[in-house]
Amino acid sequence: xxxxLKNYSYLRFNNxxxxxxxxxxxxxxMQLESDINLSNEYYKIKDIAYIYKKxxxxxxxxxxxxxxxxxxxxxxxxxxxxxxxxxxxxxxxxEAKETSSKTSFSxxxxxxxxxxxxxxxxxxxxxxxxxxxxxxxxxxFYLSTEKLEEFIKNNKRKSIPLSFxxxxxxxxxxxxxxxxxxxxxxxxxxxxxx
Amino acid sequence: xxxxLKNYSYLRFNNxxxxxxxxxxxxxxMQLESDINLSNEYYKIKDIAYIYKKxxxxxxxxxxxxxxxxxxxxxxxxxxxxxxxxxxxxxxxxEAKETSSKTSFSxxxxxxxxxxxxxxxxxxxxxxxxxxxxxxxxxxFYLSTEKLEEFIKNNKRKSIPLSFxxxxxxxxxxxxxxxxxxxxxxxxxxxxxx
Numbered sequence: 001x002x003x004x005l006k007n008y009s010y011l012r013f014n015n016x017x018x019x020x021x022x023x024x025x026x027x028x029x030m031q032l033e034s035d036i037n038l039s040n041e042y043y044k045i046k047d048i049a050y051i052y053k054k055x056x057x058x059x060x061x062x063x064x065x066x067x068x069x070x071x072x073x074x075x076x077x078x079x080x081x082x083x084x085x086x087x088x089x090x091x092x093x094x095e096a097k098e099t100s101s102k103t104s105f106s107x108x109x110x111x112x113x114x115x116x117x118x119x120x121x122x123x124x125x126x127x128x129x130x131x132x133x134x135x136x137x138x139x140x141f142y143l144s145t146e147k148l149e150e151f152i153k154n155n156k157r158k159s160i161p162l163s164f165x166x167x168x169x170x171x172x173x174x175x176x177x178x179x180x181x182x183x184x185x186x187x188x189x190x191x192x193x194x
Numbered sequence: 195x196x197x198x199l200k201n202y203s204y205l206r207f208n209n210x211x212x213x214x215x216x217x218x219x220x221x222x223x224m225q226l227e228s229d230i231n232l233s234n235e236y237y238k239i240k241d242i243a244y245i246y247k248k249x250x251x252x253x254x255x256x257x258x259x260x261x262x263x264x265x266x267x268x269x270x271x272x273x274x275x276x277x278x279x280x281x282x283x284x285x286x287x288x289e290a291k292e293t294s295s296k297t298s299f300s301x302x303x304x305x306x307x308x309x310x311x312x313x314x315x316x317x318x319x320x321x322x323x324x325x326x327x328x329x330x331x332x333x334x335f336y337l338s339t340e341k342l343e344e345f346i347k348n349n350k351r352k353s354i355p356l357s358f359x360x361x362x363x364x365x366x367x368x369x370x371x372x373x374x375x376x377x378x379x380x381x382x383x384x385x386x387x388x
Binding site for chain 1: 250269280
């Protein structure tokens with residue numbers, strides 16, 4: 001148990017380091033990403049679920065292969081969502097986004113092919129969803145792909161109002177451990193509670 | 195249908211471009227990676243399975259965030275396996291490696307935490323396995339995590355002989371489309387044939 005905690009502290013430390021590097025790139029999304037990564041580490045250490053963030057794809061231009069040093073490269077658009085893995089035998093897939101709006105979440109924050117991906121994997125039996133944090137309201141929502149599809153089908157507007165999240169989403173609780181317990185929501189929605 | 199084929203050609207083209215960039219880095223693994231990526235594109239276009247290669251994780255050192263340009267970065271060790279996704283509602287997870295040996299596959303080609311990952315996700319209900327290609331023999335094998343575990347448990351040697359793959363693995367057929375039909379093996383092993 002002490003080993004587990006040691007390991008956990010180590011991972012937390014590394015996580016913080018990684019975030020510092022990225023901090024300048026875009027502030028939005030970083031705190032949520034850190035919370036989700038910490039939760040995923042917790043789930044993994046406790047042998048509850050194995051869910052990982054995919055690395056950002058990078059287009060390499062100049063590389064010194066002997067040194068393993070990249071001298072010129074660019075960020076690419078991810079072809080799928082950021083997170084996937086397994087929980088209770090089910091394939092889990094989601095995208096996580098933050099917004100500084102107090103009233104709505106703009107769909108321009110998510111690439112169309114990412115929405116398509118969420119729908120595709122859901123059709124094949126995945127538990128797929130969005131995690132959206134309203135930073136200024138301190139609220140983080142789980143929104144199933146089903147509800148996301150419904151919204152897109154029935155609305156012409158390009159942003160989902162907060163009221164839609166309040167009615168059809170689920171609030172994800174912030175805790176000490178796991179930091180952002182989205183597995184609790186999945187348990188309730190798909191496995192009849194704990 | 196023509197659209198699908200157009201899309202497929204586009205992806206093939208892009209795939210080749212990506213491989214050219216990486217070719218200098220390590221020749222081993224590139225042809226197999228390309229074959230698997232083409233197969234995954236085929237499965238996706240045909241709505242059979244959604245399986246992706248995770249991007250190589252990269253440690254950023256110097257970045258011009260305004261231009262989105264990376265000036266200094268290094269390759270990192272992946273924390274999980276290279277490929278994962280969903281097929282017939284099942285979580286799929288595997289690592290793919292090539293060897294130029296004619297007689298055995300050295301376990302030093304796979305990181306210990308990657309083997310642990312394959313075992314962890316299998317315990318949680320995943321279909322997890324290795325794909326190993328013997329380049330000089332032109333043979334590509336599927337080896338289940340179960341058989342991999344058995345080998346590690348019962349053997350002190352650090353390399354798996356070809357005879358073990360021949361006895362406990364399955365040959366993955368090369369085809370025109372999909373290039374490397376590993377889903378066919380999964381069908382036989384887990385879903386009682388097609």
